[in-house]
Amino acid sequence: MSTFVLVHGSWHDGSAWQAVISQLEAKRHQAFAPTIAGHGKGVNKNVNHAQCTQSIVDYIVDKDLTDIVLLGHSFGGTIIAKVAEAISTRIRRLIFFDAFVLNDGESLRDNLPFPTQELIDDLVEASGDNTIMMPFDIWRETFLNDADLDLAKSSYAQLSPEPYQPFIDKLDLKQFYSLPIPKSYLYCTEDNVLPQGEWGWHPRLSSRLGLFRLVQMPGSHEVMFSNPVGLAEKIIVAGRD
Amino acid sequence: MSTFVLVHGSWHDGSAWQAVISQLEAKRHQAFAPTIAGHGKGVNKNVNHAQCTQSIVDYIVDKDLTDIVLLGHSFGGTIIAKVAEAISTRIRRLIFFDAFVLNDGESLRDNLPFPTQELIDDLVEASGDNTIMMPFDIWRETFLNDADLDLAKSSYAQLSPEPYQPFIDKLDLKQFYSLPIPKSYLYCTEDNVLPQGEWGWHPRLSSRLGLFRLVQMPGSHEVMFSNPVGLAEKIIVAGRD
Amino acid sequence: MSTFVLVHGSWHDGSAWQAVISQLEAKRHQAFAPTIAGHGKGVNKNVNHAQCTQSIVDYIVDKDLTDIVLLGHSFGGTIIAKVAEAISTRIRRLIFFDAFVLNDGESLRDNLPFPTQELIDDLVEASGDNTIMMPFDIWRETFLNDADLDLAKSSYAQLSPEPYQPFIDKLDLKQFYSLPIPKSYLYCTEDNVLPQGEWGWHPRLSSRLGLFRLVQMPGSHEVMFSNPVGLAEKIIVAGRD
Numbered sequence: 136m137s138t139f140v141l142v143h144g145s146w147h148d149g150s151a152w153q154a155v156i157s158q159l160e161a162k163r164h165q166a167f168a169p170t171i172a173g174h175g176k177g178v179n180k181n182v183n184h185a186q187c188t189q190s191i192v193d194y195i196v197d198k199d200l201t202d203i204v205l206l207g208h209s210f211g212g213t214i215i216a217k218v219a220e221a222i223s224t225r226i227r228r229l230i231f232f233d234a235f236v237l238n239d240g241e242s243l244r245d246n247l248p249f250p251t252q253e254l255i256d257d258l259v260e261a262s263g264d265n266t267i268m269m270p271f272d273i274w275r276e277t278f279l280n281d282a283d284l285d286l287a288k289s290s291y292a293q294l295s296p297e298p299y300q301p302f303i304d305k306l307d308l309k310q311f312y313s314l315p316i317p318k319s320y321l322y323c324t325e326d327n328v329l330p331q332g333e334w335g336w337h338p339r340l341s342s343r344l345g346l347f348r349l350v351q352m353p354g355s356h357e358v359m360f361s362n363p364v365g366l367a368e369k370i371i372v373a374g375r376d
Numbered sequence: 377m378s379t380f381v382l383v384h385g386s387w388h389d390g391s392a393w394q395a396v397i398s399q400l401e402a403k404r405h406q407a408f409a410p411t412i413a414g415h416g417k418g419v420n421k422n423v424n425h426a427q428c429t430q431s432i433v434d435y436i437v438d439k440d441l442t443d444i445v446l447l448g449h450s451f452g453g454t455i456i457a458k459v460a461e462a463i464s465t466r467i468r469r470l471i472f473f474d475a476f477v478l479n480d481g482e483s484l485r486d487n488l489p490f491p492t493q494e495l496i497d498d499l500v501e502a503s504g505d506n507t508i509m510m511p512f513d514i515w516r517e518t519f520l521n522d523a524d525l526d527l528a529k530s531s532y533a534q535l536s537p538e539p540y541q542p543f544i545d546k547l548d549l550k551q552f553y554s555l556p557i558p559k560s561y562l563y564c565t566e567d568n569v570l571p572q573g574e575w576g577w578h579p580r581l582s583s584r585l586g587l588f589r590l591v592q593m594p595g596s597h598e599v600m601f602s603n604p605v606g607l608a609e610k611i612i613v614a615g616r617d
Numbered sequence: 618m619s620t621f622v623l624v625h626g627s628w629h630d631g632s633a634w635q636a637v638i639s640q641l642e643a644k645r646h647q648a649f650a651p652t653i654a655g656h657g658k659g660v661n662k663n664v665n666h667a668q669c670t671q672s673i674v675d676y677i678v679d680k681d682l683t684d685i686v687l688l689g690h691s692f693g694g695t696i697i698a699k700v701a702e703a704i705s706t707r708i709r710r711l712i713f714f715d716a717f718v719l720n721d722g723e724s725l726r727d728n729l730p731f732p733t734q735e736l737i738d739d740l741v742e743a744s745g746d747n748t749i750m751m752p753f754d755i756w757r758e759t760f761l762n763d764a765d766l767d768l769a770k771s772s773y774a775q776l777s778p779e780p781y782q783p784f785i786d787k788l789d790l791k792q793f794y795s796l797p798i799p800k801s802y803l804y805c806t807e808d809n810v811l812p813q814g815e816w817g818w819h820p821r822l823s824s825r826l827g828l829f830r831l832v833q834m835p836g837s838h839e840v841m842f843s844n845p846v847g848l849a850e851k852i853i854v855a856g857r858d
Binding site: 272273276277280281283284324325327330331332335353 | 565587590616617
């Protein structure tokens, strides 16, 4: 049985994994879902990428979790790469789940297609506080394209504004790219949050991992809501030895 | 419950949707399948793209259909874009189903890879009457790759020559690209009618829609024959709010 | 009922098809799985591509098999193209199954991305006898990404070193590209042995076939081990008229 640590993406907090954790536990795995610093409702959003990373490192070290399968979703991929550098000996395998895999020296924003960069920049400016709120129509059509309107609405109600600074911090990832930790990339075939093709998640970002295990499933960027049962099964496949 | 208007592609007429309509009606939706001008057996094939569009506009207006989900298959994508310009207030959502999405000022032919252009040109010349007949081996291997030979034959018997003029008419689509109507792209993952990759349906053509909902299903370009049950389910997913 | 001849890929011998053959026979097809010269355990690995081809030609002629559906997996695609040139009248259809389709004058190695060429070259040098042994971590993560560790291990135990010379022989394929034999390409959507995208199996290699039938299924490069039931079903779909 494995110990999973699931790191959420932007606009989310750890509660996004609730249904997935129930499924993993039902199959006698352990699973933890920390909330990244500056994420969740009613918290101080003034954080940078290093603080985000440190909050996950602290969670794992405080709980003294070892031999973990560490999964990062979306933005969470940038976090687990840096967490792996900090506490590599605690990690059995990394799973990048529709996640950013940055080249050394890049920021998340550097990996967005130009129209998305513009959209993000407009939203940051509109916020007045260096955060990004998710517009509902983008959530409904692009993030939860496989869900009905009710689920799109109820999941949207769980979101909170995303701090912008971690999107633009350039990451030193030289150590990450020398770590011998096994890696998987889990890709949902209807995920269009990064537009499929030239700027897509896979194979553009996955291929940066070098040797990795590809796992795919049908569904959107947010299958933790639209298909938690199927997602849990694929996390197990991606995470096993 | 929704009102669907299903616009067929080249070589077809409205009867292609018969099994799909039965499925949609069984789930208590309304569905209509007009035949585009110049299409179907035994009719005058001397039509241009504007006449094709007008015939669908007339059908919808004559029946006074409102709040419709308007779907276009293949060539039908070029029709629904122009229909949407003409009667935008009657349309709740557009679904492009393995369909052409033309850039402003382009023709359908402009969007074909060069070998397909050559093939089409040869077939037009062979026809002697500015139409294109579908060769059976292309139908069987490329259009109905997921069907058995019997279904390939029986569906082939329903086809009729396609008028060529609508393929080469250049379309003014400036208004279309400013319409606020929600859009979906439904893509069959084994559709190889446009060769997958650089010249494929998705993401090459889908991405022109801007914000759109991606829905995928297994199957060929002609799943209305090979899998009408599955297609109806995905049309409902693509068409819901 | 069809007669299938299944030509294995690198590191394998004919025994790789055992479970698939059982499935095909259960559906009242005939199926044969010859071992390519220089392949299998304990044999002389000093062969070139022409000798590999000749061994399959001899097998088919010796058994006087006619009207066959000839399938090549991976490296086996380079074999069936040359077998088809030699005995075209015995072949009803060709199936390329996650297989190399070489351009006239090319070698298999010419079709590998540069990092894979380098890896292969290192393994050849390490062998000391002009063969390539499969590293287990690559087998487990890249070839059998859809299997559990036990299956990855048991299937690995069936492998033997691959002769290198057939990878670098340049093939004259002018005749192949003029043969009127119908062709199918069967692609597993999680096959990452050739990295998906620019250097992938499909559509890069499949599209060289000209008119062909595309058939897809979920799974890895080695679904003959991880899903022989599903593979047999898709071989039947790819191989029917």
